[in-house]
Amino acid sequence: MPEKYPLKEDISAAHERIKPFIHHTPVMTSQSINAMVGAELFLKCENLQKVGAFKYRGATNAVLSLTDDERKNGVATHSSGNHAQALALAARNNGLKAYIVMPLTSSKVKLDAVRGYGAEVITCEPNQKSREETLADAVKRTGATFIHPYNNYHIITGQATAAKELIEDVKGLDVIMAPVGGGGLLSGTALSTHYFSPTSVVIAGEPANANDAYQSMQQGRIVEAVPPNTIADGLLTSLGDKTFDIIRKHVNEIVPVTESEIVTAMRLVWERMKIIIEPSSAVPIAAAFKIKNNIKGKRIGIIISGGNVDLSKLPF
Amino acid sequence: MPEKYPLKEDISAAHERIKPFIHHTPVMTSQSINAMVGAELFLKCENLQKVGAFKYRGATNAVLSLTDDERKNGVATHSSGNHAQALALAARNNGLKAYIVMPLTSSKVKLDAVRGYGAEVITCEPNQKSREETLADAVKRTGATFIHPYNNYHIITGQATAAKELIEDVKGLDVIMAPVGGGGLLSGTALSTHYFSPTSVVIAGEPANANDAYQSMQQGRIVEAVPPNTIADGLLTSLGDKTFDIIRKHVNEIVPVTESEIVTAMRLVWERMKIIIEPSSAVPIAAAFKIKNNIKGKRIGIIISGGNVDLSKLPF
Numbered sequence: 198m199p200e201k202y203p204l205k206e207d208i209s210a211a212h213e214r215i216k217p218f219i220h221h222t223p224v225m226t227s228q229s230i231n232a233m234v235g236a237e238l239f240l241k242c243e244n245l246q247k248v249g250a251f252k253y254r255g256a257t258n259a260v261l262s263l264t265d266d267e268r269k270n271g272v273a274t275h276s277s278g279n280h281a282q283a284l285a286l287a288a289r290n291n292g293l294k295a296y297i298v299m300p301l302t303s304s305k306v307k308l309d310a311v312r313g314y315g316a317e318v319i320t321c322e323p324n325q326k327s328r329e330e331t332l333a334d335a336v337k338r339t340g341a342t343f344i345h346p347y348n349n350y351h352i353i354t355g356q357a358t359a360a361k362e363l364i365e366d367v368k369g370l371d372v373i374m375a376p377v378g379g380g381g382l383l384s385g386t387a388l389s390t391h392y393f394s395p396t397s398v399v400i401a402g403e404p405a406n407a408n409d410a411y412q413s414m415q416q417g418r419i420v421e422a423v424p425p426n427t428i429a430d431g432l433l434t435s436l437g438d439k440t441f442d443i444i445r446k447h448v449n450e451i452v453p454v455t456e457s458e459i460v461t462a463m464r465l466v467w468e469r470m471k472i473i474i475e476p477s478s479a480v481p482i483a484a485a486f487k488i489k490n491n492i493k494g495k496r497i498g499i500i501i502s503g504g505n506v507d508l509s510k511l512p513f
Numbered sequence: 514m515p516e517k518y519p520l521k522e523d524i525s526a527a528h529e530r531i532k533p534f535i536h537h538t539p540v541m542t543s544q545s546i547n548a549m550v551g552a553e554l555f556l557k558c559e560n561l562q563k564v565g566a567f568k569y570r571g572a573t574n575a576v577l578s579l580t581d582d583e584r585k586n587g588v589a590t591h592s593s594g595n596h597a598q599a600l601a602l603a604a605r606n607n608g609l610k611a612y613i614v615m616p617l618t619s620s621k622v623k624l625d626a627v628r629g630y631g632a633e634v635i636t637c638e639p640n641q642k643s644r645e646e647t648l649a650d651a652v653k654r655t656g657a658t659f660i661h662p663y664n665n666y667h668i669i670t671g672q673a674t675a676a677k678e679l680i681e682d683v684k685g686l687d688v689i690m691a692p693v694g695g696g697g698l699l700s701g702t703a704l705s706t707h708y709f710s711p712t713s714v715v716i717a718g719e720p721a722n723a724n725d726a727y728q729s730m731q732q733g734r735i736v737e738a739v740p741p742n743t744i745a746d747g748l749l750t751s752l753g754d755k756t757f758d759i760i761r762k763h764v765n766e767i768v769p770v771t772e773s774e775i776v777t778a779m780r781l782v783w784e785r786m787k788i789i790i791e792p793s794s795a796v797p798i799a800a801a802f803k804i805k806n807n808i809k810g811k812r813i814g815i816i817i818s819g820g821n822v823d824l825s826k827l828p829f
Contacts, residue, residue: 223539225561244787245541464824471560471820473787504787508780513824 198262200350203357205392208385211351212358215257218290222246222359224366227469234485236492239370240466241363244474244504251359251382251502252283252346258355259344260287270340271295275321275332277303278431279503280346285316296341298332304507347381348437357385363498364394371495374481376502377401377410377451378432380440386500387447397498398449402484404429405453410436410444414451428456428512431477431502452484459483460512473504476512514578516666519673521708524701527667528674531573534606538562538675540682543785550801552808555686556782557679560790560820566747567675567698567818568599568662574671575660576603586656587611591637591648593619594747595819596662601632612657614648622823663697664753673701679814680710687811690797692818693717693726693767694748696756702816703763713814714765718800720745721769726752726760730767744772744828747793747818768800775799776828789820792828 201207222242231237243251260272271294274284281297288295295316299308300323311318321331336343345352359382360373373390377383387399403410407425413436422435436444454462463479466472478501485497517523538558547553559567576588587610590600597613604611611632615624616639627634637647652659661668675698676689689706693699703715719726723741729752738751752760770778779795782788794817801813 249787467789467824471565471789473783473789508783508827508829511824511827 198264203350203354203388207354208357208361208389208392211258211354212361214261215254215355215358218257218287219254220246221362224363225470225472229469230465234489234492236485236489236494237496238482238485239363239367239496239498240470241359241498241500242472243359244472244478244501246503248279248282248286249503249505250279250283251356251500252279253287254358255352255355255381255385256280256283256287256344257290258358259349259351260284260291260293262351263342267342268293270342272344273332273335273339273341274298274344274346275328276346277307279505281307281311281316282314284344285311285314289315294339294341296335296339298328298335300328306507345437347379347434348439350439352381353385353388353439353443355385356382357389359500360386360389360498361393363500364389367496367498369496370394370397370498372398372400372492373498373500374400374402374485375500376429376432376477376480377403377444378477379434380410380436380444382500382502383448384440384443387443391447399447400484400488401448401451402481403451403453404432404459404480405455407432408453411451411453413441414445414448417445427459429459429476429480431475432480452487454480454483454487458487462486464513473506474501475503475506478502478504514580519666519670519704523670524673524677524705524708527574527670528677530577531570531671531674534573534603535570536562537678540679541786541788545785546781550805550808552801552805552810553812554798554801555679555683555812555814556786557675557814557816558788559675560788560794560817562819564595564598564602565819565821566595566599567672567816568595569603570674571668571671571697571701572596572599572603572660573606574674575665575667576600576607576609578667579658583658584609586658588660589648589651589655589657590614590660590662591644592662593623595821597623597627597632598630600660601627601630605631610655610657612651612655614644614651616644620823661753663695663750664755666755668697669701669704669755669759671701672698673705675816676702676705676814677709679816680705680713683812683814685812686710686713686814688714688716688808689814689816690716690718690801691816692745692748692793692796693719693760694793695750696726696752696760698816698818699726699764700756700759703759707763715763716800716804717764717767718797719767719769720748720775720796721771723748724769727767727769729757730761730764733761743775745775745792745796747791748796768803770796770799770803774803778802780829789822790817791819791822794818794820
């Protein structure tokens with residue numbers, strides 16, 4: 198079906214569509230972390246989602262929303278991260294071919310994981326021009342349908358289902374938080390909050406070293422990410438027009454956090470909660486600590502984006 | 514109440530007694546790990562228990578089973594590990610004093626954690642003689658009741674509730690596995706299996722570098738642990754007479770695993786399941802891999818003992 202701006206009923210329909218394929222992930226809490234922040238944090242654990250990230254929701258919704266004609270030649274995308282694995286698995290689970298353009302500098306672990314889900318990997322130079330050209334060539338050669346990692350309403354609608362589940366499972370949330378990179382998760386989170394929990398406030402965390410979303414909100418236009426330097430490697434990309442449009446309407450605040458704040462929050466969750474979260478997931482937790490004077494005693498939902506970490510390269 | 518050999522109704526009563534204080538921990542599964550083993554593994558996640566370990570069950574049951582007279586002067590124990598934190602918190606949550614004898618070589622993190630739960634830490638030299646003398650002195654001075662870390666039927670009965678929950682939550686388990694150190698968890702697991710799932714087989718994993726329980730089973734008497742050298746630092750102790758008695762009756766097999774098998778299994782769970790398990794918890798998983806030809810297609814419950822790991826000293 199064609200893309201359109203997601204309404205409330207579109208998110209509900211997407212949720213029903215993908216339910217048989219996804220995990221309904223748990224919400225976890227920590228008394229000791231709550232005591233440190235002075236608020237109640239409810240972590241929606243998408244690190245326990247299939248492929249270890251929320252991205253599987255959007256990819257599954259996008260694949261299931263294809264017309265017969267679009268399905269015929271499979272799907273294609275560019276990604277060096279979780280979207281690559283998510284689309285590869287979603288395609289395989291629905292009997293489609295997948296073509297994934299990845300930088301030839303990607304780690305062998307990542308390349309193997311995507312191939313392990315049955316996708317054809319096409320490597321490119323690690324720059325935007327090569328990535329776009331390689332993808333265009335692949336689409337031309339194969340006839341596959343391009344599924345953008347985030348600037349796509351089917352993707353956004355799929356990602357929105359994580360916050361929808363959180364809102365259904367935890368009543369009376371005052372604030373809902375998520376990290377922001379390209380904005381797929383944040384825009385979906387903001388839409389679900391707007392439709393299903395309209396009195397809640399949406400606050401994003403963003404690495405100060407990659408604060409293009411913060412800048413974009415300030416300037417009222419999409420500011421491109423300059424080559425950023427942050428451990429939160431899921432948050433390197435710039436907003437798209439679709440995600441920016443939703444974010445500027447429905448996100449109340451973007452809180453920048455430093456690299457050391459990200460690492461501290463990540464380590465705290467590992468130690469106290471015994472779950473593995475990736476640096477990007479620690480960003481909204483670090484943001485909650487940063488604004489703790491403003492959220493005292495409140496109920497804060499936080500979308501934990503994923504748990505894909507290279508254990509050989511830990512920051513502690 | 515006085516200690517007695519735990520019957521079925523004792524375990525049920527202990528479970529009711531401690532339920533308001535403990536977490537009913539989740540059971541987690543991994544399709545990819547199941548595919549690698551060729552069996553269905555159900556992980557009972559006591560790493561998500563309070564203080565990050567099953568030990569909180571036994572400590573809570575022991576504290577709640579004290580007579581008024583025994584409660585009066587608090588509780589005491591020796592432990593450098595999870596039992597220390599578990600008893601400290603269980604005591605505090607029940608308004609009792611706790612005196613914990615710990616080797617002066619313990620890490621500051623561990624000492625601080627026990628003190629953070631309000632216990633008085635008494636340091637000793639890192640050898641058995643000093644530990645026992647220091648504990649005897651503390652008991653004499655304070656009048657506190659000694660709670661042995663594992664060779665105590667209230668402790669064993671409390672630890673048994675983890676397997677009881679697993680058996681209630683997952684039907685038709687063919688095998689139930691646990692690690693073995695002093696044998697508190699394993700004997701409790703074996704008793705619950707005997708009473709609540711009598712057709713299931715009980716198999717333990719043990720580090721080959723600390724295989725005193727294996728030796729004890731072979732020789733029919735308690736073999737003392739020689740100073741062992743294993744990353745599974747929760748499994749260094751020797752069996753006690755109470756735990757050995759139960760283990761020899763109700764445990765079918767003890768599988769020794771190497772250090773590298775332990776590290777491989779631990780890393781696999783971190784990577785695929787995004788949960789933090791300590792090396793001791795990886796031991797029964799490594800054992801499941803070792804005996805995979807004998808458990809093909811079977812349903813295997815595994816008690817994950819805990820998730821307390823020093824993130825500064827990871828083996829990968």
